[in-house]
Amino acid sequence: MGFQHVKMPEQGDKIRVQNGRLVVTDQPILGFIEGDGIGVDITPACMKVWNAAIEKAYGGKRKVHWAELYLGEKAAGIYDGNYFPEETMDAIKDLTVAIKGPLTTPVGEGFRSLNVSLRQTLDLYACVRPVKWYQGVPSPLKSPQDVNAVIFRENTEDVYAGLEYASGTEENKKLARFLREEMGADFFEDAGIGIKPISAFGSKRLVRKAIQYAIDNNRSSVTLVHKGNIMKFTEGAFRKWGYEVAAEEFGDVTITEDELWEKYDGKQPEGKIVIKDRIADIMFQLMLLRPAEFDVLATMNLNGDYLSDSLAAEVGGMGIAPGANMADNVAVFEATHGTAPKYAGQDKVNPSSLMFSGCMMFDYIGWPEVSKLIEDAFEKVVGEKVVTYDFARQIEGANKVSTSGFADALVDAINKA
C-alpha cells in the first residue's frame, strides 16, 4: 500500500487476522499517533518504558517496529490543514493495531471530535476501560482495592452520532417544524436539537463483547447501566436488548439478578455470570460506596464517558486511566484523558494512562510479560513515592518528578527487575 506521508518501518511484519485470531510475529509493526497537547510529553515517555520492558522481557528476541501515523494538529501541519487524513485510517486498517495520544476537540463550535470520527470511521464499537487500583496510588476511597471494574462503553452512536442542529439554522427549523406538526412535539422555539440514536444492533454487539470478556476473564457480573426510566426507547431499549443477548446467546453461562435470588438464594453458582442493571445516576453513588459489587459494566456512549472519568478518580485520577477502542479485527488503544492543554509541553503530567493503554495493547497481542514488568515497576516506583504532580499533591512526603523523570525511574526499575 502506497502512502503519501506515512513511512512504514523498513523491518517488521504487519499483524494479520486469520480465522478471527491475531497473527503476531516477534517483530510486529505497531502504529502510533503522538496526540495533541500533552501528547508531546507522554508519548515519548511511554515509548521509552514500553521499549525497555520489551527488551527486558525478551532480551532482543522480540522488538516492536513503530510506524508514526498522524491525526490532529500534527496531521494538519503535514497534510495541508487536514486534521483527519484518510491515509491514517488506511494505515490503521493495514496495521490492525495502533495506539494514540489524546486529540483536541473545540467546544461549542469548529470541527467534530476526531476521536469520535476515528471510532465511527473504523467502527471501533467498544471503548474498553479497565479501572483498578495499584498499591501505593492515592485514592479518596477507604478501600480502593475494592474497585476492579471494566467499562464497555458503546463507541459509535448515542448523542455522539453527530445528529445535532444549531438553534436558528434552516435545518433546525425544518426539523422543529416536522417534530411539531407531524409528531405533536412541543418545545421552546429557540431550542438547539440533538438526536440520540440507540440501535438494537449497536447495543447487542457491545453487550455481547462485554459478556464474552466476562467469560474469558472469569468475571462474576455484567451490569447494564442506563437511564431507561426516563429515556425509555433509547436507554430503556439498551437494557432490554442487553438482557436479550444474555438470554439468547449466553443462556447457559448467565443468570439474571432475579434468578440469583429466586433460585440460588443470592449465592452465585459456579460458572454463572450474573447479568444485572442499574439506573445511571445511582450507579455513580454505588461505584463510590460499594464498588466491590460491580465487575464488568456495559454502557451507552455518554454514560460510559462520564462514568470513565468518575471511576478514574477513585483509583488515582485521569493520569492513570487506560483504554482501548476495539472492533473485532482492529484496535486503537488510547488514554482516557484528553489533551490537558494547560500542561502541554511542560514535561509535567502523568504518562501512566497512555502507558497502561500500552499494557492493554501488549496483552492484546499476546505479550503479557511486557505489561507485567511495567505494572511491577509502577508499583515499585510509586511505592517509593516517586510520582508526577497529580499523585504528589495527594501523597505526603512525595518526591515529585517530571513526566520524563517518572519514565526514567520506571525504566530503571524495569532494568533492575
Ligand SMILES: NC(=O)C1=CN([C@@H]2O[C@H](COP(=O)(O)OP(=O)(O)OC[C@H]3O[C@@H](n4cnc5c(N)ncnc54)[C@H](OP(=O)(O)O)[C@@H]3O)[C@@H](O)[C@H]2O)C=CC1
Ligand atoms: N480521547 C481523547 O483524545 C480525549 C480528548 N479530549 C479533549 O481534550 C481537551 C481537554 O479536555 P479536558 O476536559 O480539559 O480533559 P483532560 O482530560 O484533557 O484534562 C482535565 C484534567 O485532568 C487532569 N489530567 C488529564 N490528563 C492528565 C495526566 N496525563 N496526568 C495528570 N493529570 C491529568 C488534569 O487535572 P488538573 O487540572 O487537576 O491538574 C487536567 O486539567 C478537549 O479538547 C477534549 O475534547 C478529552 C477527553 C478524551
Ligand SMILES: O=C(O)CCC(=O)C(=O)O
Ligand atoms: O473526543 C473528545 O474530544 C472527547 C472524548 C472523550 O471524552 C472520551 O472519549 O472519553
Ligand SMILES: [Mg+2]
Ligand atoms: Mg471522556
